[in-house]
Amino acid sequence: MQRTIGSGRSVLAVGAAAAALALVAGCSNSSSGGGSKGNASASPLTGDCAQFQAYAGHSGTTVTMFASILSPESDSLEKSWADFSKCTGIKISYEGSNDFESQLPVRVNGGNAPDLAIIPQPGLLAQMVKTGKVVKPPQQTVDNENKWAPIWKSYGTVNGTFYAAPMSANMKSLVWYSPKQFKANGWTVPTTWADLMKLSDTIAKAGKNKPWCGGIGSGTATGWPATDWLEEVVLGKYGGDVYDKWISHQIKFSDPQIIDAMNVVQNWMHNPAYVNGGIGDVKSIASTTFQDAGAPILKGNCSMLQQASFYEAQWPKGTKIGPDGDIWAFKLPSVDPSVTTPVEGGGEFVAAFSDRPEVQAVQNYLSTSAWATSRIKVAPGWVSANQGVDPSTYTDPVDQLSAKYLTDPSATFRFDASDLMPAAVGAGAEWKEFTAWFAQNQSVQKTAANIDAAWPQ
Numbered sequence: 001m002q003r004t005i006g007s008g009r010s011v012l013a014v015g016a017a018a019a020a021l022a023l024v025a026g027c028s029n030s031s032s033g034g035g036s037k038g039n040a041s042a043s044p045l046t047g048d049c050a051q052f053q054a055y056a057g058h059s060g061t062t063v064t065m066f067a068s069i070l071s072p073e074s075d076s077l078e079k080s081w082a083d084f085s086k087c088t089g090i091k092i093s094y095e096g097s098n099d100f101e102s103q104l105p106v107r108v109n110g111g112n113a114p115d116l117a118i119i120p121q122p123g124l125l126a127q128m129v130k131t132g133k134v135v136k137p138p139q140q141t142v143d144n145e146n147k148w149a150p151i152w153k154s155y156g157t158v159n160g161t162f163y164a165a166p167m168s169a170n171m172k173s174l175v176w177y178s179p180k181q182f183k184a185n186g187w188t189v190p191t192t193w194a195d196l197m198k199l200s201d202t203i204a205k206a207g208k209n210k211p212w213c214g215g216i217g218s219g220t221a222t223g224w225p226a227t228d229w230l231e232e233v234v235l236g237k238y239g240g241d242v243y244d245k246w247i248s249h250q251i252k253f254s255d256p257q258i259i260d261a262m263n264v265v266q267n268w269m270h271n272p273a274y275v276n277g278g279i280g281d282v283k284s285i286a287s288t289t290f291q292d293a294g295a296p297i298l299k300g301n302c303s304m305l306q307q308a309s310f311y312e313a314q315w316p317k318g319t320k321i322g323p324d325g326d327i328w329a330f331k332l333p334s335v336d337p338s339v340t341t342p343v344e345g346g347g348e349f350v351a352a353f354s355d356r357p358e359v360q361a362v363q364n365y366l367s368t369s370a371w372a373t374s375r376i377k378v379a380p381g382w383v384s385a386n387q388g389v390d391p392s393t394y395t396d397p398v399d400q401l402s403a404k405y406l407t408d409p410s411a412t413f414r415f416d417a418s419d420l421m422p423a424a425v426g427a428g429a430e431w432k433e434f435t436a437w438f439a440q441n442q443s444v445q446k447t448a449a450n451i452d453a454a455w456p457q
Contacts, residue, residue, distance in 0.1 A: 042056035042057030043056065045087055045088075048083070048087075049083075049086075049087035051087075051370070052083070052084055052087040052088050052365075054364075055084065055088045055090070055361040055362075055364070055365055056087075056088055057357070058088060058089065058090050058357055058358035058361055059088065059089025059090070060089055061089070061090050061091070061356075061358040062090075062091045062092075062093050062358075063090060063091070063092050063093065063115045063116060063356075063358055063359050063362045064093045064095070064114045064115045064116070065092055065093065065094045065095070065114055065115065065116045065117070065118065065362075066095050066096075066097070066100065066103075066104065066107070066114035066116070066117050066118075067094070067095075067096055067097075067100060067117065067118035067119075067348075068096065068097065068098070068100035068101065068118070068120060068221065069096045069118065070096045070097075070098065070291075071096070072313050072314075073310065073313045073379070073381075073382075074094065074096045076313070076375065076378045076379035076382065077094065077375070077379070078092075078094055079378045079379075080371065080374045080375035080378055080379065081362075081365070081366075081371070081374070083374070084362075084365055084371070088361065090358050090361060090362060092362060095114070097219070098218055098219025098220065098221065099219045099220040099221075100220075100221070101121070101124060101220060101221050101423075101427045102220040102221075103220075104117055104119075104124070104128065105127065105128070105131075108128060108131055108133050108353065109131060113133055113353035113354075114353060115352065115353060115354045115356070115359045115362075116350055116351070116352055116353070116359065116362065116363060117350075117351050117353070118167060118348050118349070118350055119164060119348065119349050119350075119351050120346060120347070120348045120349075120419060121416075121418070121419040121420075121423065121426060121427050122155045122156070122349070122415075122419055122420050123418075123419060123420055123421050123422050123423040123425075123426045123427060124419075124423045124427055125156065125158060125163065125164055125349060125351055126158045126422070126423070127422075127423040127424075128351060129158040129159075129161075129163055133353050134163050134164075134351050134352070134353060135352045135353060135354060135355045136161065136162070136163060137162065137163065137164070137165060137352060137360075137363060137367075138355070138360045138363065138364060140360075140364045140367075141165050141360075141363055141364050141367045142162060144165070144364065144367040144368055145162075145165065145367070147368075147369055147386045147387050147388040148165075148166055148385060148386060148387065149385070149387070152166040152169075152347070152385055153166070155347065155349065155415060155420075156349045156351075163351055164349035164350055164351040165349065165350050165363070165366070165367040166347055166348070166349055166385065166386075167347070167348040167349060167350050167366060167384075168347055168348045168375075168382060168383065168384055168385075169345055169346070169347045169383050169384060169385040169406060170308050170309050170310050170345060170346045170347065170382075170383060170402070171308060171309040171343065171345060171383070171401075171402035171405055171406055172228055172231075172232070172307075172308040172309070172344040172345060172346055172416065173232060173331060173332045173342065173343050173344050173405070174306070174307065174308060174309055174311075174329040174330070174331065174332060174401075174402075175196075175304050175305065175306050175329060175330050175331075175332050176294055176297065176304065176305045176306075176307060176311065176327055176328070176329045177189075177297065177303060177304050177305075177327070177328060177329070177330065178297050178298070178300075178303070178326060178327060178328075179323060179324060179325060179326075179327075179328050180326065181297075181300060181303060182303075185203075185206075187199060187202070187203075187303075189330045190330075190333060191333055192333050192334075192337060193236070193333045193334060193335045193336075193337075195333070196332075196333055197268070199211065200212065200268075200274055200304075203303050204273045204274055208300075209277050209278070209296075209300060209301050209302055209303060210273075210274060210275055210276065210277030210278070210301070210302045210303070211274050211275075211277070211302065211303050211304060212268075212269060212274045212275045212276070212277065212302060212303070212304050212305070212306075213275065213276055213277045213278060213279060213293055213294065213296045213297065213301070213302035213304075213305050214269055214275055214276055214285045214288070214293050214305065214306070215276075215279075215285060215288030215289050215290045215291075215292055215293030216285055216286055216288070216290060216434070216435065216438065217286065217287060217288055217289035217290060217292075218289065218290055221427070221431060222286070222431060222435050223286075223430065223431030223432060223433075223434040223435040224290075224418065224431055225290045225293075225307065226265075226269070226285075226434040226435075226437070226438065227416075227417070227418040227426070227430055227431065227434060228306070228308070228344065228416070228418075229265050229268070229269055229306060230258075230261055230262060230265050230434075231243075231344055231414075231416060231417045231418065232306070232332055232342070232344055233261040233262075233264045233265055233268075233335055234246060234257070234258065234261045234417070235339070235342040235344055235412065235414055236332070236333070236334040236335040236336065236339055236342040237260070237261055237264065237334070237335035237336045237339065238257050238261070238336070238339075239336075239339045239342075239412060240412050240414055242257055243414050243417060244414075246258060246417060247417050247420050247421055249421075249452075249455055252448075252452045252455075253447075253448035253449075253451045253452050254445070254448040254449055254452050258448065259444060259445070259448060262444045262447070262448060263444060264335060266444055269285070269306075270282055270437070270438065275302075276288065276302070277296050277301045277302025277303070278295075278296025278299055278301025278302050279293075279296060279301075279302075282438060282441070283438065283439055283440075283441070285438045286435050286438040286439035287439070290307065290311075291314050293305055293307070294307065294311065294314060294315070294327075297327065298315075298316070298319070298326065298327070306332060308346065309329075309381055309383065309398055309399070309401075309402040310381050310382065311381070312380050312381030312396070312398045313379070313380065313381050313382075315327055321380075321396075321397060321398060322397045323397070328397075329398060329401060331405060339412055340410050340411065340412055341405065341408055341410055341411040341412060342411070342412045342414075343405050343406065343408070343411045343412065343413045343414075344413075344414060344415075344416060345406060345413060345414070345415060345416070346415065346416040346419060347385070347415070350363060350366050350367070368386075368388075369386050369387075369388025369389055372384035372386040372388070372389050373389055373390070373393055376389065376393050376394065376399070377393065380396040380398065380399065381396065381398055381399065382399070383399055383402050383403060383406065385406070391403070418430050418431075422455065422456050424454055424455075424456055425451060425454055425455055425456075428454065429450065429451045429453075429454030429455075430451050433447045433450045433451050434447065
């Protein structure tokens with residue numbers, strides 16, 4: 001399965017990576033550049049609705065949307081287009097599923113595709129394009145891409161053709177912790193991997209709680225958080241070049257560098273002395289959902305959780321998040337200090353399976369700075385790489401922390417590796433085998449060999 005990775009990504013200079021995520025342009029408070037065919041004769045919208053005039057003319061229609069985003073994240077997603085729907089009369093019927101990655105191919109191949117799908121894996125997008133059912137975006141969506149750096153457009157491109165506009169960006173290289181717990185015990189936030197492991201040993205030996213908690217449960221996507229742990233270590237120990245070659249299978253899972261990285265994860269998140277505080281043993285990581293994994297921190301049963309910026313939405317309502325709050329986060333240190341600020345990021349892309357005018361209207365709107373701004377205002381933990389978003393829109397401290405690293409010109413930034421690998425691997429064998437690694441104590445060597453065997457020829 002071919003897609004825009006490999007050499008196109010390996011030549012990505014650090015400056016370009018930062019530009020891909022720069023949030024430096026002025027705010028777009030209108031829906032200019034929206035548009036859709038069939039709206040020329042639409043009745044004028046007035047008042048606050050006037051900003052959606054470009055999308056008018058399709059009142060009474062419904063657009064279906066399918067994604068992996070669940071409540072509470074999906075609550076803010078639906079709020080973000082509430083005004084658009086009210087003013088245009090286009091109902092967006094949203095469905096989120098833990099089984100998204102397995103169900104989307106079934107629906108598409110069975111003739112029951114959604115109008116729009118929010119796809120977080122470029123590898124899965126390539127698989128869907130291969131079915132011939134993905135519809136190329138309208139020209140207006142393509143034009144709206146001028147608010148994104150070219151590298152992001154490449155992630156939504158398959159075999160040289162652009163199919164899916166980027167929707168969001170997220171910072172994965174974070175560790176969540178309790179500032180109050182750290183202060184009470186005299187612990188300082190580690191800035192090196194050696195210090196992070198030394199702190200883990202200190203907490204484990206004290207015997208009051210476990211240093212780490214974790215969960216990789218996610219329906220049919222169970223296993224994905226563990227792939228992030230490995231990706232963080234590969235990037236943070238071997239740098240971008242090895243990471244890129246691993247994505248394209250020039251370097252295999254069973255090759256020495258990746259086996260070494262898996263052993264680092266084995267000594268970290270597969271370590272019975274370190275995990276799984278307040279939940280159970282190592283095996284419990286496989287049966288604990290990623291949404292529930294951080295809860296023991298608030299109870300004092302564990303001290304740290306490695307998860308992405310979007311995890312902010314999982315903390316209970318009323319949790320104070322910030323440097324002096326109940327919960328805060330720090331940048332996961334690089335395993336090898338010579339790798340400059342390794343940052344792993346992810347994102348989502350909107351693909352269409354219909355070219356009906358109302359579908360294109362929604363597709364166009366979701367590609368604008370105006371929509372991105374509306375989502376940011378109602379969704380703490382959600383970041384866009386759309387350069388038309390005013391940086392001052394970010395008032396949430398986690399979003400500001402994420403933007404700091406995602407726009408760092410010295411950072412070694414790479415997109416989530418499993419999301420870029422062929423779907424049969426990144427959203428299939430790797431999830432399955434990593435689950436067995438934790439649930440069944442499967443060896444590192446067997447896990448790697450089984451994933452390599454699943455790589456498409």
